Amino acid sequence: MIRFDNIGLRYGSGPEVLSRVNFTLKPGSFHFLTGASGAGKSSLLRLMYLGLRPTSGTITLFGRDVATLKRADLPALRRQMGVVFQDFRLLDHLSALDNVALPLRMAGTAEAEIREHVVELLEWVGLGAHLEAKPPTLSGGQQQRVAIARSVINRPRLLLADEPTGNVDDSIGMRLLYLFEELNKLGTTVMIATHNEGLISRFPHPRLHLDRGTLTVIPAEASVAAAMTAVASGLPAVLAGSLTGGGWPP
Amino acid sequence: MMFRHRFDLPLVEDATGRFLIWIMAVMVYLGIVALAGALVLAGMASRWENGLTGRLTVQISPQPDTPGRGSDPEMVAPLVQRTEVALALLRATPGVLRAEPVTAATTHKLLEPWLGTALLDDLPLPALIDVQVAPGSDPEVPALADRLARSVAGAHLDNHAAWLDDLRRLARTVQLVALAVVVLVGTAALVAVVFAVRTGLAIHSPVVELLHIMGASDRYVARQFQAHVVGLALRGGMVGLALGLATLGLLDRATGEAAAGMLPVMALPPPQWLALPAVPLVAAALAAVTARWTVLRVLAALP
Ligand SMILES: Nc1ncnc2c1ncn2[C@@H]1O[C@H](COP(=O)(O)OP(=O)(O)O)[C@@H](O)[C@H]1O
Ligand SMILES: [Mg+2]
Numbered sequence: 001m002i003r004f005d006n007i008g009l010r011y012g013s014g015p016e017v018l019s020r021v022n023f024t025l026k027p028g029s030f031h032f033l034t035g036a037s038g039a040g041k042s043s044l045l046r047l048m049y050l051g052l053r054p055t056s057g058t059i060t061l062f063g064r065d066v067a068t069l070k071r072a073d074l075p076a077l078r079r080q081m082g083v084v085f086q087d088f089r090l091l092d093h094l095s096a097l098d099n100v101a102l103p104l105r106m107a108g109t110a111e112a113e114i115r116e117h118v119v120e121l122l123e124w125v126g127l128g129a130h131l132e133a134k135p136p137t138l139s140g141g142q143q144q145r146v147a148i149a150r151s152v153i154n155r156p157r158l159l160l161a162d163e164p165t166g167n168v169d170d171s172i173g174m175r176l177l178y179l180f181e182e183l184n185k186l187g188t189t190v191m192i193a194t195h196n197e198g199l200i201s202r203f204p205h206p207r208l209h210l211d212r213g214t215l216t217v218i219p220a221e222a223s224v225a226a227a228m229t230a231v232a233s234g235l236p237a238v239l240a241g242s243l244t245g246g247g248w249p250p
Numbered sequence: 251m252m253f254r255h256r257f258d259l260p261l262v263e264d265a266t267g268r269f270l271i272w273i274m275a276v277m278v279y280l281g282i283v284a285l286a287g288a289l290v291l292a293g294m295a296s297r298w299e300n301g302l303t304g305r306l307t308v309q310i311s312p313q314p315d316t317p318g319r320g321s322d323p324e325m326v327a328p329l330v331q332r333t334e335v336a337l338a339l340l341r342a343t344p345g346v347l348r349a350e351p352v353t354a355a356t357t358h359k360l361l362e363p364w365l366g367t368a369l370l371d372d373l374p375l376p377a378l379i380d381v382q383v384a385p386g387s388d389p390e391v392p393a394l395a396d397r398l399a400r401s402v403a404g405a406h407l408d409n410h411a412a413w414l415d416d417l418r419r420l421a422r423t424v425q426l427v428a429l430a431v432v433v434l435v436g437t438a439a440l441v442a443v444v445f446a447v448r449t450g451l452a453i454h455s456p457v458v459e460l461l462h463i464m465g466a467s468d469r470y471v472a473r474q475f476q477a478h479v480v481g482l483a484l485r486g487g488m489v490g491l492a493l494g495l496a497t498l499g500l501l502d503r504a505t506g507e508a509a510a511g512m513l514p515v516m517a518l519p520p521p522q523w524l525a526l527p528a529v530p531l532v533a534a535a536l537a538a539v540t541a542r543w544t545v546l547r548v549l550a551a552l553p
Contacts (some may be wrong), residue, residue, distance in 0.1 A: 049463055053553065071468070071550070079465035089460050102258060106466045150464075173288040 001027045001158060001189050002048060007057035009043055017043050021057070021215045023208055025191065027157075030184045032200045033193040035210030040088065041193040044210065045160050048191070049083050050074055053072035062157070080105055082151030082188075088143050090135040096122060096146045097131045121149050125179070141168050148176065152183055159183060161192045165199060173199050190238040258461060259454050259471075261478040267446050270439075270479065271486040274533060277432075277439040278490025279497075281529045284428035286498050289522045291421040306381040306391065308336055308349075311404040312374035327403070333377045338403045343394055345384045352378035376404075439533070440540045443483075447475050447544040458549075472545035479541035480534050495526065537553025 002025045009018040017040045025031060028161060033041050046052040047059060050066065059066040062077060069077070082103075090099050097118055104114045114248040115180045122131055125145040135143050144164065151159060161180065165173030173196065181203070191208075200207070261267060277492060307395065312329050327335075333351055340349035358370055368376060383391070394408035458471055 001496040044365055051459070051463055071552075073463045074462070075470075078463060081465075089456075091258065091260070091457065091460075094258070102461075103464050105258075106461070106464060106470055 001025045001029070001039070001062065001192055003060040004047075005058040005060070007047065007054045007059065009040075009047065009052070010055045016055075017213055018047075018054075018215075019213045021213075023215060023217055025158075025189055027189055028184070028187055030181070030190045030203075030205045031192070032203070032205055032207045033210065034195060034197065034200065034207050037195060039059060039210040040108075040213050041195075041210055042162055044215075045083075045191070045193055046163050048158075048160055049081055050078060062242075075106075079103065079154060080157045082154065082156035082159045084147050084159075084164045086162040086166055088135070088147040090143060090146055090150075092135050095132045095134060095248045096127060099135065099146055100153050102150060118149075118153065121153055122146075125149050141172050144168060148179065152188075155186070156188055159188050159190045161190075163194055164192060165194055165196055170196075170199055174202075175202045177203060187209070257474055257478060258466075259450070259457050259474050259478075261454070261475070262449055264450060264453065267450065267478065267482055268536050270442055270446050270482045270537075271489070273439045273442045274483045274486025274530075274537065275489040275493070277435045278533050279494045280435050280490075280528045281432050281533065282491060282494030282526050283497060284432050285525060285529060286494075287524065288425045291424055293522070295418055305410070306356050306383060307408045308340065308379040308381060308398065309406045309408060310336060310377040310379075310402060311406070312376060313404075329377050330403065333379065336379060336398060336405050336538040339398060339401055340379065340381055340394075344485045345390055346381060347384055348380075348382040350380050352380055391410075436516055436533070436536070440536060443479055443537050444539045444544045447541050448480065448548060450475060450478075451545065451548050468546055468549040471549060472542045475545045476538045476542045480538045483534040483537040484530060487533050490533075491527060491530050494529075498526075 004021050004023050007018055007021040010016050021044070033044065033247065035041050041168055043052065047054055048061070050069075053066070062080065064073075064077070078115045091102075094102075097115075100118045100122060101114050104117065109117075119128070119131060122128060125148065127142060127145055127149070130138060130142060133142075146181070148161075148164065151161070152243065159180065164176055164180075168176070177192070177199065180190050180192060192200075204220045206220045209218055275442055280285070310329060310332055337349055337351065340346050357375055358367075361370060363377075391407070391411075398405045398407050
């Protein structure tokens with residue numbers, strides 16, 4: 001799915017933000033990307049969604065060497081990805097509905113189909129009553145869910161989320177992580193950057209840990225897996241709550 | 251709103267684009283006035299040509315004093331007699347369909363508004379003969395003119411050729427000036443489009459980047475700007491069209507009142523009025539192409 005070989009990255013002539021980074025994401029895998037603030041998490045994600053080119057090394061994305069891609073090749077590759085930005089990056093002048101519809105409109109989906117899918121998804125994340133609301137009138141948690149809905153609306157093969165639990169308390173954070181798990185079960189490869197160690201220790205997924213630009217792969221631990229089974233027993237109820245829209249705080 | 255279009259880019263909230271409406275209005279206004287002027291002139295020139303070619307006027311002065319011919323007013327035959335000679339000569343010429351003297355009454359009526367009756371009675375007026383020649387016999391006109399001048403003292407054949415040449419030259423000059431104005435204003439408007447689009451791209455570069463990350467092609471982004479610019483251009487174009495038509499209407503009424511009958515040719519024939527609403531459409535299309543070209547060029551330069 002995605003493979004980093006000896007990736008190095010500098011901004012301009014600044015210090016090396018990433019050095020000799022190696023990892024592979026298999027299709028259908030779920031990874032956390034951890035590290036202190038400033039460790040290079042956002043930069044690494046930016047490399048993955050082709051918002052940035054590495055200073056050295058080779059990135060292989062969907063079987064293609066990124067260095068050989070032409071500008072005209074990018075849209076097709078990017079449409080297979082969903083990105084949740086740390087600051088949401090919603091378009092303030094568009095309704096929640098239109099924000100979530102963007103990736104479909106770009107892909108040229110028929111308008112009737114767009115509406116049906118978008119309404120369904122927004123209802124699923126508990127925003128059925130806010131379809132026409134503009135982002136500035138929504139709470140942080142609601143905006144976050146619009147951003148997440150937008151990232152998954154086109155059923156991406158690869159989902160990248162940058163601190164999606166960064167601005168919300170742990171209970172909302174948990175629910176959002178369950179949402180990504182659901183997606184992962186449907187076949188999407190997921191990578192979530194976060195520095196919230198407490199939250200992710202409850203999920204049995206391998207971690208890519210960044211420390212001052214150097215990456216270490218930490219396999220899912222048995223202890224985490226054990227903790228997970230305890231949490232997982234409560235999972236259907238939480239998800240059922242989100243499905244009816246009642247489980248989400250305003 | 252006439253253009254309810256959902257823009258991914260918050261372009262509508264920009265003030266930068268708003269002046270495009272006004273420059274487009276000016277461009278369309280000038281374009282309409284220039285086009286109407288050019289059409290009116292072209293129509294006028296062709297009508298003059300059709301109406302006057304094939305028509306000749308012979309003018310016989312009452313007191314010819316052509317130098318070099320040694321003529322003495324006393325020795326010249328009376329005007330009436332000379333007119334008869336000229337008429338006979340004209341009617342005997344092959345290709346002449348008709349030759350009729352313009353009666354003194356008609357001449358008086360034509361001149362009265364300028365000179366008044368009192369003066370007219372004392373004034374020695376030339377005799378005029380209205381001549382109609384078969385179409386296409388124009389090449390023989392110089393020979394006829396020469397023969398007339400030699401046979402009839404004071405006779406002068408006017409085939410309006412010089413006058414028509416002047417008219418044609420005037421029409422062409424006015425058309426060129428109109429074209430130059432339209433090209434200049436059009437260029438300024440298109441430069442303004444380039445400027446507005448570049449500014450829009452710069453202001454909204456974070457949104458443009460976001461759209462790209464979500465999988466937008468450059469053409470998708472270009473369409474956003476294109477639709478926005480077309481909306482502005484059409485709105486400006488409607489203003490320009492309205493002002494242009496109002497101006498033409500006023501001109502039409504003014505010429506109609508001031509010179510009823512004298513300048514009927516100023517009116518634009520109905521089918522050509524239909525060309526005027528095409529001006530804002532053409533302007534909007536040019537603006538759209540320019541916007542698209544600008545966006546694609548700017549984006550292609552990005553990594
Ligand atoms: N656009 C940029 N230009 C220059 N330096 C940057 C830029 N973005 C990030 N950096 C630097 O790169 C380092 C890693 O930043 P970032 O990838 O945002 O880390 P994280 O997301 O883990 O907090 C930081 O030292 C930051 O200052
Ligand atoms: Mg970050």
